[in-house]
Amino acid sequence: MxxxxxxxxAAEARAGWLLSxxxxxLLAVAASGPLLIMLVYSFLEPGQYGNVEWxxxxxxxxxxxxxxxIFDGTxxxxxxxxxxxxxxxxxALQTTLFTFVVGFPTAWFIATRPPRARAMWLxxxxxxxxxxxxxxxxAINEIIRTEGLINKVLLGIGLRTTPLDMLYxxxxxxxxxxxxxxxxxxxxxxxxxxxxxMRLLEAGYDLYASRWKVLRRVILPIVRxxxxxxxxxxxxxxxxxxxxxxxxxxxxxxxxxxxxxLQFGQGRNWPLGAALSVILLVIVMAALLxxxxxxxxxxxxxx
Amino acid sequence: MxxxxxxxxxxxxAFGQGEHAVRALDDVSITIHQGEFFTLxxxxxxxxxxxxxxxxxFETPTSGTILLDGADITDLPPxxxxxxxxxxxxxxxxxxxxxxxxxxxxxxxxRPRAEVAERVGRMLALVxxxxxxxxxxxxxxxxxxxxxxxxxxxxxxxxxxxxxEPLSALDLQLRKEMQVELKRLxxxxxxxxxxxxxxxxxxxxMSDRIxxxxxxxxxxxxxxxxxxxxxxxxxxxxxxxxxxxxxxxxVPGGVRLGCGATVDVVGTRPGAVTLTVRxxxxxxxxxxxxxxPAVLTSLVYFGTDTHCHLALSDxxxxxxxxxxPTGGDVGLVQGQAVSLRFAPGAAQVLED
Numbered sequence: 128m129x130x131x132x133x134x135x136x137a138a139e140a141r142a143g144w145l146l147s148x149x150x151x152x153l154l155a156v157a158a159s160g161p162l163l164i165m166l167v168y169s170f171l172e173p174g175q176y177g178n179v180e181w182x183x184x185x186x187x188x189x190x191x192x193x194x195x196x197i198f199d200g201t202x203x204x205x206x207x208x209x210x211x212x213x214x215x216x217x218x219a220l221q222t223t224l225f226t227f228v229v230g231f232p233t234a235w236f237i238a239t240r241p242p243r244a245r246a247m248w249l250x251x252x253x254x255x256x257x258x259x260x261x262x263x264x265x266a267i268n269e270i271i272r273t274e275g276l277i278n279k280v281l282l283g284i285g286l287r288t289t290p291l292d293m294l295y296x297x298x299x300x301x302x303x304x305x306x307x308x309x310x311x312x313x314x315x316x317x318x319x320x321x322x323x324x325m326r327l328l329e330a331g332y333d334l335y336a337s338r339w340k341v342l343r344r345v346i347l348p349i350v351r352x353x354x355x356x357x358x359x360x361x362x363x364x365x366x367x368x369x370x371x372x373x374x375x376x377x378x379x380x381x382x383x384x385x386x387x388x389l390q391f392g393q394g395r396n397w398p399l400g401a402a403l404s405v406i407l408l409v410i411v412m413a414a415l416l417x418x419x420x421x422x423x424x425x426x427x428x429x430x
Numbered sequence: 431m432x433x434x435x436x437x438x439x440x441x442x443x444a445f446g447q448g449e450h451a452v453r454a455l456d457d458v459s460i461t462i463h464q465g466e467f468f469t470l471x472x473x474x475x476x477x478x479x480x481x482x483x484x485x486x487x488f489e490t491p492t493s494g495t496i497l498l499d500g501a502d503i504t505d506l507p508p509x510x511x512x513x514x515x516x517x518x519x520x521x522x523x524x525x526x527x528x529x530x531x532x533x534x535x536x537x538x539x540x541r542p543r544a545e546v547a548e549r550v551g552r553m554l555a556l557v558x559x560x561x562x563x564x565x566x567x568x569x570x571x572x573x574x575x576x577x578x579x580x581x582x583x584x585x586x587x588x589x590x591x592x593x594x595e596p597l598s599a600l601d602l603q604l605r606k607e608m609q610v611e612l613k614r615l616x617x618x619x620x621x622x623x624x625x626x627x628x629x630x631x632x633x634x635x636m637s638d639r640i641x642x643x644x645x646x647x648x649x650x651x652x653x654x655x656x657x658x659x660x661x662x663x664x665x666x667x668x669x670x671x672x673x674x675x676x677x678x679x680x681v682p683g684g685v686r687l688g689c690g691a692t693v694d695v696v697g698t699r700p701g702a703v704t705l706t707v708r709x710x711x712x713x714x715x716x717x718x719x720x721x722x723p724a725v726l727t728s729l730v731y732f733g734t735d736t737h738c739h740l741a742l743s744d745x746x747x748x749x750x751x752x753x754x755p756t757g758g759d760v761g762l763v764q765g766q767a768v769s770l771r772f773a774p775g776a777a778q779v780l781e782d
Contacts, residue, residue: 324519324521324524326517326519326521327521327523329488329508329515329517329521330515330517330521330522330523331534332487332488332507332508332509333486333488333508333509333513333514333515333583334509334514334534334535334538334582334583334586335509335510335535335538335539335586336509336534336538337509337538340538344534344538345523348525349523349524349525
């Protein structure tokens with residue numbers, strides 16, 4: 128390799144770095160900076176009217192799992208915190224699973240349409256992104272609340288004499304999140320199924336596989352990268368969801384996002400909120416690691 | 431040899447509906463014997479792949495019956511038919527290794543693990559891919575993928591192996607090798623092969639019998655030699671090899687050509703007929719030797735032989751193929767007057 132060529136390659140590498148510099152700077156300042164502040168705040172004392180006192184304390188971290196009785200100072204496990212954490216993980220997992228169960232047939236349907244119809248269906252899938260999340264969630268609220276659309280219909284046609292209580296429950300949050308995150312599952316699944324060679328279906332049937340076996344042994348392993356991508360895109364924001372549980376879950380069906388917000392608001396316990404945020408981050412990172420490992424197994428078998 | 435493996439009875443397959451319906455397969459009846467290498471030969475769109483897909487079960491016939499070992503399988507789905515396919519695109523599973531691909535059919539049949547391993551090993555040996563057992567199929571060359579596809583389809587020991595133009599994606603050299611290889615596999619396994627191709631040379635070199643198809647119909651079925659030397663109609667005669675067509679009139683003792691000469695023929699039909707004679711069966715003799723008088727209009731050198739274009743007295747054109755002698759030419763010149771004779775039994779009367 129000539130010296131000139133080496134210089135050219137080095138220059139190209141520099142140009143690549145320069146081009147990505149704005150994005151890298153933005154990430155460093157806007158993502159890493161706040162995270163660092165969060166980590167530091169979780170080790171400080173809460174201020175009386177919010178904010179923090181610059182004194183080192185474990186109280187924030189202590190408070191994530193335990194509570195101290197105000198009067199006698201005895202230490203107890205903070206059941207409420209664990210309930211909220213568990214509810215968050217459970218609802219996020221349920222949402223991921225259900226969006227997959229509903230999204231897979233949808234993505235399959237779209238991917239097997241003729242090209243023109245496919246573009247139309249994809250366009251329809253993206254329509255919900257046009258409106259604000261808040262408005263969409265309020266719309267769901269309007270449909271399922273006690274005086275809402277569903278109950279009016281049920282009462283109107285006489286299927287029920289008393290309205291169904293659906294709002295302000297885990298179920299309501301689950302319905303809302305499934306609706307909100309469904310497109311995020313469908314789109315990566317569609318991309319994976321679109322690349323799937325449909326001729327492999329005939330090869331599977333020809334080799335004595337039933338429809339179910341073809342799905343399990345041929346289709347699902349091959350589209351796994353799409354399943355993993357869709358699951359990440361749904362699970363991660365679902366776990367930290369704030370607007371949906373706030374509007375559909377009410378005060379008693381909080382998810383961890385709402386609980387964190389509470390600490391920075393009425394709770395006036397910023398260190399606890401910061402510690403909870405770090406815990407959420409760790410859960411998400413652990414989930415991502417598991418997913419990415421699964422994805423690698425999937426892609427390595429593509430060679 | 432005489433037991434029937436596959437039979438199609440009056441199979442019709444129409445695509446589309448009503449007036450726009452296209453009959454891809456138009457009342458085809460065929461019997462394929464056990465242990466036979468049977469080739470369906472025809473141009474693209476002739477219905478040969480449709481017939482193959484009917485036997486595999488990927489399509490159901492609009493009417494008619496498909497039988498396997500005498501049993502009606504018309505309504506059985508592909509996964510219930512003891513028939514396997516080698517696809518034109520190979521359709522290997524990209525997420526599985528070579529060995530896993532070969533094991534797939536056996537696993538779907540819930541064969542014991544030990545039996546699967548043993549059979550996969552034997553299949554790998556059969557197609558000479560032992561060294562690549564753990565490779566992903568995407569890391570293989572076209573020829574190797576072809577062998578995996580063959581091994582995968584042969585592993586469950588199907589009663590019939592269907593091959594849908596499996597060699598068309600390979601380059602010429604590899605194609606020649608695989609032709610020999612396929613024939614060897616068929617003899618070694620004793621499985622009935624139904625092979626689809628548009629390549630007449632492939633069909634002639636490998637098959638026990640050939641079914642020539644055109645426009646959704648079976649034109650002729652027979653051994654390669656019969657198909658080549660005794661074509662039934664104009665389509666078969668022209669699709670396989672090169673040939674001369676001549677118009678004539680049936681007279682006592684043969685057929686009188688347009689130029690007035692009468693020739694001995696095989697087969698008889700009354701009235702106006704079409705004759706076919708292969709170019710290599712046309713002999714060129716010195717003028718006045720007693721044959722059909724003709725004039726050499728052009729000579730084309732082809733290496734092993736020379737194509738001599740000849741005009742008869744009524745203007746009809748005949749091509750003769752003359753083998754080139756070692757180091758010399760055929761000793762003919764353009765414009766020369768000659769005499770033609772057809773080899774005994776070479777002139778065949780066609781059905782249409």
